[in-house]
Amino acid sequence: MTPKTVPDVIFHTRVRNPALEGDNPFEWKDVSTEEIFAGKRVVVFGLPGAFTPACSESHLPGYERLHDDFIAAGIDRVICTSVNDAFVMFQWGKARGIEKTMMLPDGNGDFAAGMGMLVDRSSQGMGKRSWRYAMLVEDRVITALFSEPGLRDNPPGVPLLVADAETMLTHIRQKG
Template identity: 45%
Template sequence: MSIQIGDSIPNIELRVMGAEGPEPVQTADLFAGKKVVLFAVPGAFTPGCSKTHLPGFVVKADEIKAKGVDSIICTAVNDVFVMDAWGKAQNADEIIMLADGIGAFATALGLDKDLTAVQFGTRSQRYAMIVNDGVVELLNVDEKGIDKSSAETILAAL
């Protein structure tokens, strides 16, 4: 069963790229006392994720933050080096690129997806959520496409 509205985000250690290289970060620290928009993609540098999903949040970042959002976080089951390179390639300076290298976060949320048939292995489902002080207030999971988890949809929900 996946995480639901009203549930708390599980505390998992993940990675972000710091000034000196990869740094561990606890999800509890990213969400505690903050209003956060979190969105997940199946993979960095993949077509839908690179052409539509992440760019939408890059373009709308200021509008989203103007609605009282402290942080925008993008996560994927990719390593920290890939997430960092993808963020730089997409000019995602206002977005925390959170590496879920082994899929522990996606699995803990119950939002993992087996894409072994297309040689991707276990990845994250495509979703977006609004989290307030670690508690899920909105959860939109896309079965196909990017409509439910787009920056525009999340902005309208704020």
């Protein structure tokens, strides 16, 4: 069986450009899956949406709080992804005081769809969103995936039982 790799997508992001001055020192930058994952050990967690309760109060803050522990355990980068655009992801990170975790917008849901994690939350007024999950990616290969129960049923609420930072960190430490 061939190991599953992360999907090949382009993320449309905004990055700070020191050469730009004024109120908007950012510019668009397209970043490929290859650039993010090739040759690296990366923890990625996907969640339903910026500014939503569990995502804002538990999921994202947990990974930010344990960021240095992930780095000490041999992780190169910790990434939060959501089916939100670059502007929303930036403002959400800013509002939550996120300084270490990379906020990666999946505005079109291409990454979530490629992962098999795109769900239709239209009955909650949210459109297409990512399911809640966390994974360890080593040189583009997914070596561990923790997906919350209910993906196929798509219940109204998305729990945070196995995709949390503590579960992922424990897995990485046990793996060595």
